[in-house]
Amino acid sequence: MGTSSAEVPDVKGPPPSTVPPSEVGWRRVNSHFVYGTIRKAIRDGGVKGPILMAPCGYGWYFQRFRRDNIEVVGMDIAPSRIERARATVTPPMKVIEGNILQMEFADGQFELVLTNRFLMHFETDFRARAMKELARVSRKYLLVHYDVPSQHTFMRKLRGFKKKDFTPEELQGWRSNKRQKRRLIYTPELMAAEGATAGLVVKKIYHVFPVLASRVYCLYEKKSAT
Numbered sequence: 001m002g003t004s005s006a007e008v009p010d011v012k013g014p015p016p017s018t019v020p021p022s023e024v025g026w027r028r029v030n031s032h033f034v035y036g037t038i039r040k041a042i043r044d045g046g047v048k049g050p051i052l053m054a055p056c057g058y059g060w061y062f063q064r065f066r067r068d069n070i071e072v073v074g075m076d077i078a079p080s081r082i083e084r085a086r087a088t089v090t091p092p093m094k095v096i097e098g099n100i101l102q103m104e105f106a107d108g109q110f111e112l113v114l115t116n117r118f119l120m121h122f123e124t125d126f127r128a129r130a131m132k133e134l135a136r137v138s139r140k141y142l143l144v145h146y147d148v149p150s151q152h153t154f155m156r157k158l159r160g161f162k163k164k165d166f167t168p169e170e171l172q173g174w175r176s177n178k179r180q181k182r183r184l185i186y187t188p189e190l191m192a193a194e195g196a197t198a199g200l201v202v203k204k205i206y207h208v209f210p211v212l213a214s215r216v217y218c219l220y221e222k223k224s225a226t
């Protein structure tokens, strides 16, 4: 695995605007609470140094992270997304091109690694390999977005939504299904099992909107750090 270091830009200059102009209405409210949940987990962990966001897409929440003095190193496989992520704040966050299955970071380089809106789109083998690699570059914490049963999933069933939620074994992978077909719903037991294969234990599960919405963030801690 790689050993290159990720330097963090010297953060000076005026504070950036807080939210992208595209975030309006419900999206903005949702983003506010999602970001607040992530920030709480980061602060609860007492994380000081830069965090790694893998993948980072177009620089999701970079503006909010910068406003809160949380420095981020991003990585993504898509050059077009990297270009946008680098343009999101000034001075830019450091953004590296790479594959999450083999990242050019040293073992334990980041105190906390965040992965958002990503793993649940993949099949079991990919997720297991990605979890191991994310755990490798983390010194202490891995914060992972999962979906869990909620009123939202319950209402879908009540409305006669025909397709059942997929189990990990049934999920076929990134972009091969429409969104509702690649919805992977977790239980705390599944999260614990997924983490255990990568040497992680569940420290805390953070709900964005308890009961109402499916999104949670599972804060794993490395067994070696406990």
Ligand SMILES: C[S@@+](CC[C@H](N)C(=O)[O-])C[C@H]1O[C@@H](n2cnc3c(N)ncnc32)[C@H](O)[C@@H]1O
Pocket: 054, 055, 056, 057, 058, 060, 075, 076, 077, 078, 081, 098, 099, 100, 101, 115, 116, 117, 118
């Ligand atoms: C749904 S987006 C989520 C991006 C970001 N985490 C967010 O919340 O906005 C998924 C991202 O994963 C990236 N991606 C897909 N496969 C990848 C891989 N093997 N390694 C790194 N990034 C990957 C895509 O380029 C895309 O930007």
